[in-house]
Amino acid sequence: MKIYLIAYKNLLRKKTRTVLTVLGIALSSWVLASLLGFNKGYEGALNHDIDNMGFQVLLTAKGCPYEAATLMLKGGTGLRYLKESMVQGVAEDHDVAAVTPMLMQAIFDPNKGESGGMSGYLGVDPATFPQSKGFLEFKKGGWFKDPDAREAVMGYEAAELEQRDTGDKLLIPEKNVEITVVGILKRTGTQDDGTIFLPFRTVQEVFGRKGLLTGMGITVRKDADIDKFTERLYDLPDVQVVSMAQVKSTIMSLLSSAKVMVFSIALIAIIIAMVGVINTILMSVFERFQELGILKSMGAMPSDVFKLVWAETMFLCLAGSSLGVLLALGLARTTELLVRRLLPYAPNGGLVQIDWRLAVGTVAAVTGAGLISGLYPAWRAARVRPLDSIRNEAE
Amino acid sequence: MRKLAAVIAILLILPGPAGAAVGCDLNDPDRDVARLFPESTGYKTDYISIKSRGGEPLLRRVEQRLGDKFQGLYETSDVPYTVYSIIKGKELIGYIHGVNQKGVYGGIQVFLALESDGRIRLLYFQKLTSRHAKDLRAAEFEQQFKGLDLKDFSSYDVVAGRAPEGSRLATIKNPAPAAEKDFRAALRGVKKNLILMDEFFFRKAK
Amino acid sequence: MDNILEARDLRKLYHRGSEEIPALDGVSLDIKKGEFVSFVGPSGSGKTTLLNILGCLDNPSSGTLRLAGQEIFAAGRMLSETELTRIRRRVFGYVFQRFHLVPTLTVLENVLLPFAFYRKAGLTTDVERLLADLGLAKRRGHLPGQLSGGEMQRVAVARALVNDPEILLADEPTGNLDSKRTDEIKEVLLEMNRKRNVTILLVTHNPTLARTAQRTMELQDGRLVC
Numbered sequence A: 001m002k003i004y005l006i007a008y009k010n011l012l013r014k015k016t017r018t019v020l021t022v023l024g025i026a027l028s029s030w031v032l033a034s035l036l037g038f039n040k041g042y043e044g045a046l047n048h049d050i051d052n053m054g055f056q057v058l059l060t061a062k063g064c065p066y067e068a069a070t071l072m073l074k075g076g077t078g079l080r081y082l083k084e085s086m087v088q089g090v091a092e093d094h095d096v097a098a099v100t101p102m103l104m105q106a107i108f109d110p111n112k113g114e115s116g117g118m119s120g121y122l123g124v125d126p127a128t129f130p131q132s133k134g135f136l137e138f139k140k141g142g143w144f145k146d147p148d149a150r151e152a153v154m155g156y157e158a159a160e161l162e163q164r165d166t167g168d169k170l171l172i173p174e175k176n177v178e179i180t181v182v183g184i185l186k187r188t189g190t191q192d193d194g195t196i197f198l199p200f201r202t203v204q205e206v207f208g209r210k211g212l213l214t215g216m217g218i219t220v221r222k223d224a225d226i227d228k229f230t231e232r233l234y235d236l237p238d239v240q241v242v243s244m245a246q247v248k249s250t251i252m253s254l255l256s257s258a259k260v261m262v263f264s265i266a267l268i269a270i271i272i273a274m275v276g277v278i279n280t281i282l283m284s285v286f287e288r289f290q291e292l293g294i295l296k297s298m299g300a301m302p303s304d305v306f307k308l309v310w311a312e313t314m315f316l317c318l319a320g321s322s323l324g325v326l327l328a329l330g331l332a333r334t335t336e337l338l339v340r341r342l343l344p345y346a347p348n349g350g351l352v353q354i355d356w357r358l359a360v361g362t363v364a365a366v367t368g369a370g371l372i373s374g375l376y377p378a379w380r381a382a383r384v385r386p387l388d389s390i391r392n393e394a395e
Numbered sequence B: 001m002r003k004l005a006a007v008i009a010i011l012l013i014l015p016g017p018a019g020a021a022v023g024c025d026l027n028d029p030d031r032d033v034a035r036l037f038p039e040s041t042g043y044k045t046d047y048i049s050i051k052s053r054g055g056e057p058l059l060r061r062v063e064q065r066l067g068d069k070f071q072g073l074y075e076t077s078d079v080p081y082t083v084y085s086i087i088k089g090k091e092l093i094g095y096i097h098g099v100n101q102k103g104v105y106g107g108i109q110v111f112l113a114l115e116s117d118g119r120i121r122l123l124y125f126q127k128l129t130s131r132h133a134k135d136l137r138a139a140e141f142e143q144q145f146k147g148l149d150l151k152d153f154s155s156y157d158v159v160a161g162r163a164p165e166g167s168r169l170a171t172i173k174n175p176a177p178a179a180e181k182d183f184r185a186a187l188r189g190v191k192k193n194l195i196l197m198d199e200f201f202f203r204k205a206k
Numbered sequence C: 001m002d003n004i005l006e007a008r009d010l011r012k013l014y015h016r017g018s019e020e021i022p023a024l025d026g027v028s029l030d031i032k033k034g035e036f037v038s039f040v041g042p043s044g045s046g047k048t049t050l051l052n053i054l055g056c057l058d059n060p061s062s063g064t065l066r067l068a069g070q071e072i073f074a075a076g077r078m079l080s081e082t083e084l085t086r087i088r089r090r091v092f093g094y095v096f097q098r099f100h101l102v103p104t105l106t107v108l109e110n111v112l113l114p115f116a117f118y119r120k121a122g123l124t125t126d127v128e129r130l131l132a133d134l135g136l137a138k139r140r141g142h143l144p145g146q147l148s149g150g151e152m153q154r155v156a157v158a159r160a161l162v163n164d165p166e167i168l169l170a171d172e173p174t175g176n177l178d179s180k181r182t183d184e185i186k187e188v189l190l191e192m193n194r195k196r197n198v199t200i201l202l203v204t205h206n207p208t209l210a211r212t213a214q215r216t217m218e219l220q221d222g223r224l225v226c
Helices: A003-011 A015-051 A064-074 A086-091 A156-162 A200-206 A226-233 A244-287 A289-297 A302-330 A332-342 A356-373 A375-382 A386-394 B002-013 B029-036 B055-066 B139-143 B150-154 B177-205 C047-054 C081-091 C107-116 C127-133 C149-161 C179-196 C207-212
Strands: A057-061 A096-109 A117-124 A138-141 A151-154 A169-172 A177-185 A196-199 A215-220 A239-243 B042-048 B081-088 B091-102 B107-115 B120-127 C003-016 C019-032 C036-040 C062-067 C070-073 C092-095 C167-171 C199-203 C215-220
Touching (some): A096 A200, A239 A244, A244 A289, A244 A302, A244 A356, A244 A375, A289 C081, A289 C092, B091 B177, B120 B139, C019 C047, C036 C179, C047 C199, C081 C092, C107 C127, C127 C149, C149 C167
Parallel strands (some): C036 C199, C036 C215
Antiparallel strands (some): A057 A215, B042 B081, B107 B120, C062 C070
């Protein structure tokens, strides 16, 4: 007979109480694991999104945030542009490894949906864009080579929506321009999946935007000081500089206050669960006061009784936290859906990532907190004297 | 403020992810259901694929009934078809189901609003890219399909684009003869849509 | 025969506010190894207090106690709970009025419970034999809830004997049992005393049970009267 077996069987005495306590711990562990998983997953997904943009700094025309909205709503009318000639100047900066010009255009397609919708095209430079997005892989075909070719590369989802294969035609609505699909990208889990890429000169020509760009992606040298570089870029007239590091830190800081709140909730959940643990164990100690005294008369040392009661706490917490982590794992996708609904911006990819380290960490943290909560009941139990229980009996 | 503007910029300047991954969903189900079935009180959404309902044998049967092979990168047995079952009170009054059909210049989303017995209430091309899209999406054209069912399509040859003389389908003329391929693609989409619905629902009910 | 217990002038005072209540008032006695002694007396006469001190469950206020020739309590020396436990687990087995079996453990597991905390070095208790001697062989897999009161007390006796104690202390072991079960326990105690040569100290209100012992001592107001 081992003390742990006795502890386990003790928990079976009041099954409902044990189950309720385990459920309480499970719920708080679920919340904790999901939040930790979200913390990790969100940052990972954001990093992935930002890294997969392929460049660290995006230069756009001033006031672009609003114009970008315009682009979506009105199809580019009233957009403000950068001059293509600026590319050369930026490329000469000593911190710049590469510059890739981009021209985003959208057009109203009356035959999309019941009342029409927008179709967007991203004009990119075949000479520089593929290098800055070296991680993009093709399912079929490859990049267009000619900067003014009537050719397109489609993200996987865009190609699927349009049912396009390489060699198929695309029609730019209103402009009545036919484009041949030359490449279909593999899924990336980023915005690229939904993008139709065209050579930027083709976009300039088709949409009548010769010599103009909506932005340029800048790949910075590894040893560059991005902050100083972005400050230099602001010296250029009428530009908006978006550094990906800045975007990330802004999104993370916007998120951090929300995170403090949710972690407080998790902490409160854990505290409530631990109060539940103390209550359960203490009740069971008081109920077994005489029995614990008898154990002492049988030869149990105070340390044995302490261990026995502490083991009960440990089992409750281990069972509860494991169940909670399993719940978190099983419901990660549901949590993710919920989070996506609640957050104004959620990056692509798994938002809630619970790996084995996080799972073990949660179980360890909750069990650790439980063991601390179990100290007092275990100490009370260890102090019971056989005589006290016999006196109780006499009374 | 500059930072916030930057964030908004990044979120907007990049093209957002394009809709659903593979299936063919209504753009705005709440609004579309209310438009196609004004008397409805609710709807239920199911995702059904050939793979999950019968795998390879079912695919063969669908192809045989269609009179054509499934083609290309995207017409595969694991496409999850979205079926909206339309409810009025507790009663099932119909279905809405769409399929993607490859057209000359892009995907054609062929949606059918079906009565509960499988007859077409309305044909609706949610998306159609063609130089003559306007003609094919015209209400007069789409209205001609009202009341047709799978029987009317069973003898329609989707490869040759021919309906037997005297059949109801033979009376439906291409409103844009220059876009013959898209017209045929649209009819193939309608037939495929009806066959899938028959396999998923009506056949079982019989 | 050697004395296993020698008590001299044991006193125990309880304090209630400023008042001192003598529970034991100078008790001296010798108990021989293998002897079966019962203590009787009215309620509050100090029998249980005496048994607790003889059984090292409690310290006396004064007096000495020698256990197998070794001095345990002497003037001014109080033993800690840990020290008392060390002596208890080596020498004593206890049976109380209530059985205190663990309801989720089987009869066998309850009997083996003391081994979870202590097992005498070199001890080879034949548990099956012990269960058979106590008429529990067929009940070994049952839970306490499936046993009668007499059976439960027999399990408690088996549990008290599993570590092969030299002295068995029984405080009102039949207090919760009817006369038939009382007879059962009486037989068990006698048999254990005879077969295993266990010294038994028994506190009881039951005169029949008390007479089972080889010697009966009566307490009154904390003193031995005969």
